Amino acid sequence: MDFKPEYTKEQEEFRKEVRAWVEENARYPEELGPIPLSSGDMSREMWLWGRDFQRKLGAKGWYYPTYPKEYGGGGLSGDKDIIIKEELRRVEHPVAYSMVSMAAPALLVYGTEEQKQRLLKPMLRGEMVAWQAFTEPGAGSDLASLQTRAVRDGDDFIITGEKCFIGGHHEPDVLWAPVMTDPDAPRHMNLGAFVIPANLPGISIRFQNLVIREGKRAVTFEGARVSREYLVGGETQGWRVIQSSLEIEHGGGGSVLPEDDPIVTGALEFCKKTLRNGVPLSSDPAIQKEMVDLYIEANVHRLIGMRNHWMHNNNVPGTYHGSQNSLVGKYTALRSAVKLLNALGPFALTVDPKWGALEGKVEDHQRHTLGSDHRGGTIDVQKVIIARRIGISRTRERAAPTRAQAG
Amino acid sequence: MDLSLTPGQQMLRDAARDFLTREYPRKVIREIDETESGFSPELWRQMVDMGWVGMILPEEYGGMGSSFTDLGVLYEEMGAACLSSPHHSSVVLGGLTILEAGNDKQKKKILPSIASGQRILAFALTEPDYGWGPGSVKLAATRKNGHFVLNGTKLFVPDVQVADQILVVARTSSRGSPETGITLFLVDKGTAGLSSRILEGWTGDKLSEVIFNNVEVPASAVVGRVGGGWAPLERVLEKASIAMCAYSVGGMQRLLDISVEYSQNRIAFGVPIGTFQRVQDHVIEIVNDLEAARWTTYEALWKLDERQSDAPLAISMASVIASEGFPHSAEAAHRVHAGIGIDKEYGLYLYTKKARSLQHYLGDPVHHRKQVGRLLGM
Numbered sequence: 001m002d003f004k005p006e007y008t009k010e011q012e013e014f015r016k017e018v019r020a021w022v023e024e025n026a027r028y029p030e031e032l033g034p035i036p037l038s039s040g041d042m043s044r045e046m047w048l049w050g051r052d053f054q055r056k057l058g059a060k061g062w063y064y065p066t067y068p069k070e071y072g073g074g075g076l077s078g079d080k081d082i083i084i085k086e087e088l089r090r091v092e093h094p095v096a097y098s099m100v101s102m103a104a105p106a107l108l109v110y111g112t113e114e115q116k117q118r119l120l121k122p123m124l125r126g127e128m129v130a131w132q133a134f135t136e137p138g139a140g141s142d143l144a145s146l147q148t149r150a151v152r153d154g155d156d157f158i159i160t161g162e163k164c165f166i167g168g169h170h171e172p173d174v175l176w177a178p179v180m181t182d183p184d185a186p187r188h189m190n191l192g193a194f195v196i197p198a199n200l201p202g203i204s205i206r207f208q209n210l211v212i213r214e215g216k217r218a219v220t221f222e223g224a225r226v227s228r229e230y231l232v233g234g235e236t237q238g239w240r241v242i243q244s245s246l247e248i249e250h251g252g253g254g255s256v257l258p259e260d261d262p263i264v265t266g267a268l269e270f271c272k273k274t275l276r277n278g279v280p281l282s283s284d285p286a287i288q289k290e291m292v293d294l295y296i297e298a299n300v301h302r303l304i305g306m307r308n309h310w311m312h313n314n315n316v317p318g319t320y321h322g323s324q325n326s327l328v329g330k331y332t333a334l335r336s337a338v339k340l341l342n343a344l345g346p347f348a349l350t351v352d353p354k355w356g357a358l359e360g361k362v363e364d365h366q367r368h369t370l371g372s373d374h375r376g377g378t379i380d381v382q383k384v385i386i387a388r389r390i391g392i393s394r395t396r397e398r399a400a401p402t403r404a405q406a407g
Numbered sequence: 408m409d410l411s412l413t414p415g416q417q418m419l420r421d422a423a424r425d426f427l428t429r430e431y432p433r434k435v436i437r438e439i440d441e442t443e444s445g446f447s448p449e450l451w452r453q454m455v456d457m458g459w460v461g462m463i464l465p466e467e468y469g470g471m472g473s474s475f476t477d478l479g480v481l482y483e484e485m486g487a488a489c490l491s492s493p494h495h496s497s498v499v500l501g502g503l504t505i506l507e508a509g510n511d512k513q514k515k516k517i518l519p520s521i522a523s524g525q526r527i528l529a530f531a532l533t534e535p536d537y538g539w540g541p542g543s544v545k546l547a548a549t550r551k552n553g554h555f556v557l558n559g560t561k562l563f564v565p566d567v568q569v570a571d572q573i574l575v576v577a578r579t580s581s582r583g584s585p586e587t588g589i590t591l592f593l594v595d596k597g598t599a600g601l602s603s604r605i606l607e608g609w610t611g612d613k614l615s616e617v618i619f620n621n622v623e624v625p626a627s628a629v630v631g632r633v634g635g636g637w638a639p640l641e642r643v644l645e646k647a648s649i650a651m652c653a654y655s656v657g658g659m660q661r662l663l664d665i666s667v668e669y670s671q672n673r674i675a676f677g678v679p680i681g682t683f684q685r686v687q688d689h690v691i692e693i694v695n696d697l698e699a700a701r702w703t704t705y706e707a708l709w710k711l712d713e714r715q716s717d718a719p720l721a722i723s724m725a726s727v728i729a730s731e732g733f734p735h736s737a738e739a740a741h742r743v744h745a746g747i748g749i750d751k752e753y754g755l756y757l758y759t760k761k762a763r764s765l766q767h768y769l770g771d772p773v774h775h776r777k778q779v780g781r782l783l784g785m
Contacts, residue, residue, distance in 0.1 A: 001476060001709050002409045079408050268783060282785040292779045296703075296724050303702035310410045324698060327691075383684070386691050392670040392681030 003306070005082035014080055018062070018087040025056055026091045035094050037351075037364040038213035039169060046094045047170045051129070053093065058126030064104065066313055071108065071116050072124030078313025085256045101253070102132040103176035103195065105402040106244040110193075110233040119174070119195050119230075130195070132245065133163040133177040133219055140374070141381045144187050144239060148179040148221060150194070155228045157181070159196065164208065164218040171205065172198045175219060176245070178238045191238030192231050200224045212371040213364075243400035249376045250385065251329065252322030252402060254309025257302040263365055264298045266358040267291065267340055281343070290339040301325075301332040318399050319389040327382040333372035337365060410705075416480045423484035426457065431488050433754035440757065443605075445491055445613040446569040451524055454492060461522030464502050468518035475646060476708045479653035486657025489757045491612050493527050493566040495654075499647045501528030501574050507639035508591055508631030517593070528593075529570035531561035531617055539644070539770040541637050542585035546619060548577040548592065553626055555579075557592065557600075557619040565768075567603045567615035570596055575619075576640065579633055589636040592628045599623070611764030648769045649711060649722045652704040652729035655765055658758050659697040659733055662740040665755065666690050669744055680743075692739040696732035703728050723778035731772050733762035 006012055028035065032046050042050075057063040058072065065081040067073020074080070107120040122128035139146040148161025159179055166175070174195050181192040198205070202224035208216045233241040247253075271282040271291055281287055308325045311318050341348050344357050351360030373379055387393040412420065431450070439447045454460050463478050464470025478499075485494070502521045505513055520526035536543050546559030557577055567573065573594050580588030594601065600622040603615045631639055670681030670690060680686045707721035715721075737759040741748040748755045766772070 001412070001705055003706050003709050005408050082408070268785070272785060280785075282780075288780045288785050289776055291785065292727075292776045292783070295783060296727055296779065299724060300699040300703060300728065303706060304698060306408075307410060307698070307702055310408055314411075316411075320694060324694065328695060328699075383687065383691055386694065387681070387684070387687035390667055390690060390694065392667055392679070392687060392690060394678070394682040 005079040005086070011079060011083065015083050015087065018084055019090070021060070022087050022091055026053065026088065026093050028091075028093045035092060037360055038368070039094070040213035040215035042094050042169055042215075044170055050094045051126075054126030056126075058124065063126040064101070064124040067104065067108070067124050072121040078309055081313070082256045082309070086258070089258060102245040102249050103130045103174075105248050105253075106176075106193065106241050107195075107232060109244045109401045110237070110241045115195075115229070115232060128173045129168075129171075130174045130176050131167040131172040131198075131217075132249070133166045133175040133196075134242070134245075135165045136161065136163055141378050143178075144191075146178060146180065146191070148177070149183070150179040150181045150192055150226070152181075153225070157192070157194070157226045157228065157231070159194075159202075159221040159224045159226055162218065162220050165216050166219060167205075167215055167217040169215040174198055175203075178242045181235050181238070185236055188239040189236050191242075192235050193233055193238035193241040194226055195230045195232060196224070196226050197230070200226065210371075211367050213367075214371065240400075244402050246377070247322055247400040247402050249326075250322045250382065251305070251308060251325030251376075252318060252399060253312045254307065254325065255302075255305030255329075256309060257298075257305050259299070259302065261298045261302075263336070263340075263358070263361060264295055266361065267294065267343065270357055271343060287343045290343045294336055294339045294343075297332045297335060301328050304328050312402070320386040322399065323377075323382040323385040323389070326376060327379060327386065330372045330375075330379050330382070333369040337369040340365065412480060416477060419477060420480050420484060422457070423459075423481055424487070426453075427484060427488040427490065431490060433489070433757060434752070436489050436491070436757055437751065437754050439491060444568050446493070446566075450490075451492060454494065455524035460494060460498055460524045463498060464506065464518055464522045468506075468514060469522035470518070474708075475649065475711045476705070478650055479704065479708045482650050482653035483657035483660070486654035486659075487661040489658060489661070489761055491761075493529070493569055495647065495650065496530050496566040496570070497521055497526075497528040499650050500530035500643060503643045503646055504530070504574055504591060504640060505593075505630060507643055508636065510631075513593075513630060526572070527566070527570045529564055529567045529573045529596075531564045531567075531573050532576040533561065533563050535560055535562055537562070539774055540585065541589055544576050544578050544585075544589055546575065546577045548579045548590055550579075551623070555592065555624050555626065555628070557594070557622040557624065559619050561617040561619070563606070563614045564603075564617050565612045565614055567596070567617055568605055568613055572596060573601075573617065574630070576636065586637040588634050589640070590633050591630040591636040591640065592624055593630055594622065594624055594628060609760055609763075611761035614764075644769060645719055645722045646711065648726045648775075649704065649707050651765055651769060652700060652722075652725045653708070655729040655733040655762070656697065656701045656704055658762060659693060659700060659736045662736045662755075662758055663690070663693045663697055666693060666740045666743045669747075686743055689739040689742040693736040696728075696736045696739075700725065700729040700732045717782075720779065720782040723775045723782065726770065726775040727772050727779065730766050730768075730770075730775065734759070734766050737762040 032049060036042060054063055061074030062084050065074035065076040065084050066078060069075035104120060104123055111120060123130055134143060136146050150157040150159050175198055176195055178191045178193050180190055182190045202222045204220045205217050208218050210216055268291055271287060272280055274281045304325050308321050340362055347355060347357040348362045348366060350356045351363045356363055388395050388397045459481055461470040462473040466472045498521055505517050534545055536545060548555045548557050573596060575592045575594050577590055577592055578588050579590040600620045603617040605613050605615050670686055671679050673680045703725035707725045710718035710721045740755060744755055747753050
């Protein structure tokens with residue numbers, strides 16, 4: 001076994017190349033103002049700078065490094081993907097990965113060659129921002145009960161309905177959405193999956209005022225006319241098509257988390273440096289336990305994500321692994337908020353420049369982690385999937401095809 | 408990055424799994440467990456024949472010079488079978504201590520016979536003031552006419568009943584920090600004044616109380632330097648801990664497998680109980696414990712093999728996870744199994760018993776959390 005991403009001379013050279021490139025291209029211009037704690041508070045100018053940077057990354061094939069070159073990816077190994085992500089992390093910049101990662105696997109598996117060139121390629125090259133538009137006011141965990149309709153009209157579909165909790169910062173180029181194409185067909189055989197241009201007449205996007213500030217939006221479709229060429233897969237094959245997205249969203253692609261998670265290491269330093277009644281906070285055994293567990297759980301999540309990343313990029317078939325990564329991440333996030341609160345007390349709850357712990361990052365974490373319990377499927381949904389994949393549930397299922405199997 | 412086992416490790420795993428599944432099903436493990444000594448000479452001979460006993464020791468001492476990851480692969484299979492043997496006491500704790508602390512003469516004399524399984528060592532550290540740190544070592548060794556005289560009690564010592572010799576962690580000086588003044592002795596079990604008895608009860612391995620009443624040993628019984636025992640021992644305890652983490656990973660994997668099987672086959676209210684989400688929750692707790700332990704353990708084994716400076720941190724982290732996860736998984740398996748879980752013939756209890764013994768062996772979760780905290784600079 002080898003847990004480090006590079007072990008050859010060539011990979012070491014690659015890291016040098018990436019580092020030099022990042023130093024030159026990822027320098028965020030200070031005149032655009034300080035990068036906010038919550039990505040949803042990013043200014044338009046900042047976001048545009050980020051989009052431009054994404055394009056530069058995409059042109060190198062480094063925005064989606066492991067995807068095939070012919071569709072705009074880098075054609076690189078999983079190890080090099082890790083190297084790129086690690087190097088990008090070394091520099092502070094406001095680039096947030098769009099929801100392209102959710103649409104891409106489905107397009108790769110089910111898209112026609114023409115669609116791959118027209119849609120997948122610009123996504124992977126960082127030129128087209130895609131938002132995943134799955135959830136509806138009445139369809140969250142029970143996604144298959146979604147009600148947004150697509151009615152056939154010649155070679156077009158007329159779309160009406162509402163999606164929520166999607167995106168995204170500022171605006172998308174396309175929306176990746178399952179919608180109901182046949183209301184008379186049975187569940188799971190009544191959907192089509194569309195890449196919908198976001199600027200079509202009849203589409204309006206509004207900001208959702210949430211506790212987490214990730215820029216989540218709601219989208220209303222009022223008779224938006226979409227050409228058939230934006231339908232991915234068969235007209236009633238959508239449920240199957242979006243499983244490839246969900247496989248990735250549920251953690252099947254793995255994750256590359258740092259060994260020194262900034263919140264964890266920051267909080268550790270805070271506890272070591274903060275004196276309470278003349279002694280460091282960290283000398284209190286109860287606080288030490290909270291911090292040690294915070295550290296350990298973050299590392300467990302890092303390793304589970306690393307396992308999936310390795311499996312995904314080496315065509316090792318998984319079963320419960322994707323949803324386990326998601327589930328462990330959710331538990332870790334929710335528990336970490338509690339641990340930080342236990343350890344830091346009210347200092348965890350304020351963004352006050354004088355008193356807020358870690359310049360307010362902990363306050364942001366307290367709110368942000370509340371999104372973890374449902375983001376990309378609730379804790380309970382992940383458990384349902386794990387049970388199915390282990391083979392003990394009423395329903396049995398296998399992992400949906402993703403990039404690894406398709407590529 | 409490569410998270411797969413090498414072809415050699417896969418062969419080792421497959422051979423161990425085939426052998427243990429065939430020859431040591433739970434029924435046989437229970438029969439061994441129910442003997443007075445808890446020891447099967449037949450199993451020990453087979454382990455020697457398969458090269459398991461010597462593997463971790465260097466080739467020059469009759470071993471195979473295997474990596475710690477290799478050892479982890481083997482321990483995982485031993486854990487899956489819930490195997491009891493003096494392997495850990497004699498080879499990992501005993502053998503590696505001789506290797507780390509012993510002089511050339513001791514290594515040449517002792518290690519080959521450990522590797523061949525002819526000599527079995529027990530390892531005695533803990534005492535009535537229970538703990539795995541140097542401060543808990545009180546057993547006194549005092550000099551007398553060029554000899555040492557040992558007085559005190561070692562408690563919860565595994566494998567004493569089958570051992571030829573006991574590696575005793577003793578105190579030759581009380582001055583300075585707890586680490587200084589620790590000296591290691593290799594004591595023949597038959598030495599006058601040494602007595603032991605097995606502590607009956609629900610323990611994973613047979614544990615003994617060992618009383619040293621004016622036990623006189625020659626200076627040649629000292630392993631390493633007088634007063635310099637702790638530093639080498641600390642390195643051995645790390646290795647011994649991570650081996651047991653791998654054992655626990657195997658145990659948890661088997662707990663998962665039998666819980667899944669039972670959930671699929673046990674019918675209640677007309678359907679398999681695995682279709683109940685309440686039951687699924689128990690199984691999912693096991694699979695989460697298992698994978699957390701598996702990957703923290705193998706990363707630590709890798710760091711150990713690579714001699715990375717933060718290997719001790721990784722080992723303590725894995726030890727927290729495994730020592731809590733194994734008993735917790737056993738409890739979750741009991742929730743899945745309900746009544747049949749306490750049936751002796753079914754044998755789930757073997758894992759529960761083992762997990763509860765391992766929970767504190769080589770340091771309980773509190774001990775390892777303190778280690779993590781210390782290594783993080785808190």
